[in-house]
Amino acid sequence: MFPELLVTAALILLISAVFSLATSGRDLRHVRTVVLGSTIIASLLIAVVALVTLITNETFAFTVYQPFPSLAISFVIDRLAAFFLLIIAIVAGCVAAYSTEYVEHLDGGSRRNLLCGCANIFILAMMLVVASATTISFILFWELMAASSFFLVMYEYDQPETRKAGIFYFIMTQLSTLFVLLGIIALYVQTGSFAITSLNAASSPLIIVAFLSLFVGFSIKTGIIPFHKWLPYAHPASPSPISALMSGVMLKIAVYGLIRFLLDVFQPDIWWGILILAAGTASAVLGIIYALKEHDIKAMLAYSSIENVGIIFVGIGLSVIFTSVGLKDLAAISLLGALFHALNHALFKSLLFLTAGSVVHATHTRDIEHMGGLARRMPYTSALFFIGAVSISALPPLNGFASELLIFTSFFSSVSDVSSLLKVLLFIGLALFALTSALSAACFVKAFGSIFLALPRSAESGDAVEVPRMMLIGPGILAAACIFLGLASLQIFTLVGYAVPLPDMLFVGALLLGMTAIVYVFLWFTASRETRVSETWGCGTFSQQPATEYTGHGFSEPIDIIFSAIYRTRTKNERSFFDRMNCIFSEGKAEIRLMKVFEEYLYVPMARKSYRLAEGISRFQNGCLDTYLLYVFVTVVGVIIFLGWFI
């Protein structure tokens, strides 16, 4: 029955996408509602399949198309795949519910039909990547996912910045496909088959090449530093539901790829784990440090995605390290932590992107310095964003805490059992991991404070009104899931049969509620109940001005200064004076510029080099027929000599 359900879901997505393409000439709301409604139905079907598979732990496989005996498009759903299908289903369903209202407020006329249809193809592609049983279908749907997401990013293609972001994203995503393809070819050369099965071979240079290519490919897709730069460009440029899908789900598909190949194909060495751990730690720390500096709400969320993917990589890296030193239990705990964090990040990040979309819709700006005071104007949106902020800051009793606690616990428990050198390494990793989660709390205090609290800092922000109901229901479900997964974390792991060292968060949550309630009731009867509303003290000014509030820039200033070595700010100060003694100031220019370290030292030089290389190669293509004939001749001669010698 399950393959049929899954195929039905896939067909619903495909047919609705075709339907939207067929009706793309007419700008009708009904069309979009039908398409998004079918997304919700398909998500429900996928969720049912995924949940049943997760709980029963059954595996089922089926082949769809087999042109040659050795080449098949076949699918297998096991627990790991079902877990990621669940991520896709929850986020896609909630995003679709949100989009029913959101797309109606977008510009673009009938292009909006295409947006909904293309999003369905995107969801379909992600689902099929996860379900793939062979590397060939993996890469096929991987590329479909890349292409459809490119169109989604390019939705507002008439904006120059969107075009730039789109091209940047396209190049990065193609690089990712290239490396994944390289890895898959290397695997094929090693095993002679496209099946995703265990290698059963000691590590050889070819296997290491395969792993490194796959690792780079997946890292580019997840935005691991230094391959992260596309995220802060692509996310602000694309519509919010698309950002939610890309950040919440697509990054997880690459995580899935890494976990799948590490678990089922390779027998990792310890240095692979250290590599993954180092990459993860660097992304986590730098990601959140950059996020603190960002004042475009969606770019801030994009950097925070880099941080969270880093945390997931830390979990995976630890798991690989522990497996190779023989600590099976700890390896399981850290892998479960990584997987649980993948689910949690999918939930709270799409929640944050959707509510950020509502905020941008209401205030017409993405700059958090022009927001403020929205908590009173958009009470429900602010409550939803708040739940997301608490979760992402890893505060108990919500879900972000539960998954980070698993990773913390495996760090803490491991240090007594490993070799001295590894101990030092793990302690460094632990210290940086702790820094990350504390900085993310600072980042989201700043974000929530600047967006929702105090007085509005622009006229638009002052006139903001609450969004329609459907734009609250989608994020609302995600917020409820965040709370549920946090409180019931221990029970869920017990249900699926894993013993994890989590505290009983339901008990802790009940204690929190109980203590707060006791204090409230006690004070209700003993203390004064009088309240009064009166102006904030403004050091003698008559009324409070938005200009005197603490800004987001001001808020992150201490962290800027403490971490100035990482930010690499450049200050320029030019002054001219009227007199020779430099006393009477005439004019001056001062600027503080944030250096884009990776862009200036890595991306631009790489781009220049490849451009120069391409120029060199293009000299061969001179447009003269005789030259081309010569090339053909030389090639044929070369092939003949090669075949004569080697075969």
Add this chain to the structure above:
Amino acid sequence: MNADFVIYAVINTLLVIAVAPFIVSLIKKVKAWTQGRRGPSVFQTYATLLKLLRKEVIYSPSSSRIMRVAPYVNIGSVLVASLFVPLVFVPEPVGGIGNIILFLYLLALARFFMALAGLDAGSSFGGMGSSREMSISAVIEPTTIIVFAALAFVFKTLNIFSMFSITSASGTPVTPTLILLGISLFIILVVETSRIPVDNPETHLELTMIHEGMILEQSGKNLALMELSSGIKLTLLMALLINLVMPFGLVTTLTVAGILIAIALFAVKGIVLGGIIGLFESSTAKMRFFRLPSLFAMAFFFSALTIIIEVFA
């Protein structure tokens, strides 16, 4: 959940609420003496809190629900955190209570709400306090985690209850490792509870204040809750230090006489440690904000040293 734990929860919570204002006043008294003043009575904080409860609460017109909710969440999470640190009686842990990471993050939850409440009224003092508090807490976090990881490493457990059971069973476990960890814990205590040289709990000068800046817009019973929860936090961290380094008197079985003796002994140790904190505060000057990371680096060094001693011993 067993009866022992319920009794423990009631005793521990009531004790911590009762002791916290006294310790706050005690430190003030010691500081006053070192400055040659008589200082307020050691029961002054109780009177202040009672006075605040009778006053009305004033909200800013720009403030939102955060301002109204924060004091309760703050006291709620600090009280739950207080269940994690047994003051006088160590029962069997229940449902993961006592997990050292959860303890830290409950304090972080309280801080998160306090920092948001600081931003809510739109006053620049509140924002300044929140900003500094979040920055400092971020920079001290690696040290805190390393110290706690070192504790977990030394005691081979993640649970504070089990750590206390081990220390109380061995009587006088003052090893060089624990002394070093004690120094680091002391620095963490000073930072987390906003004391000199990190912050000055007595001033309302905008140049120096951190914690006081955040709660500047609080009034009436909300202010009382904020003050009480910061007192409880101080007591908890002191109890953590006391019961790890000087555990004698801590009981693991429930008897009336044992509890009473333990309370008396805890009071003596609390007064001694409170005196030490007061003297320490009087003997140093407030540090410039951006020189604080080097203080944290020192705490980091001590904890790293402990680990190296343990690793290569």
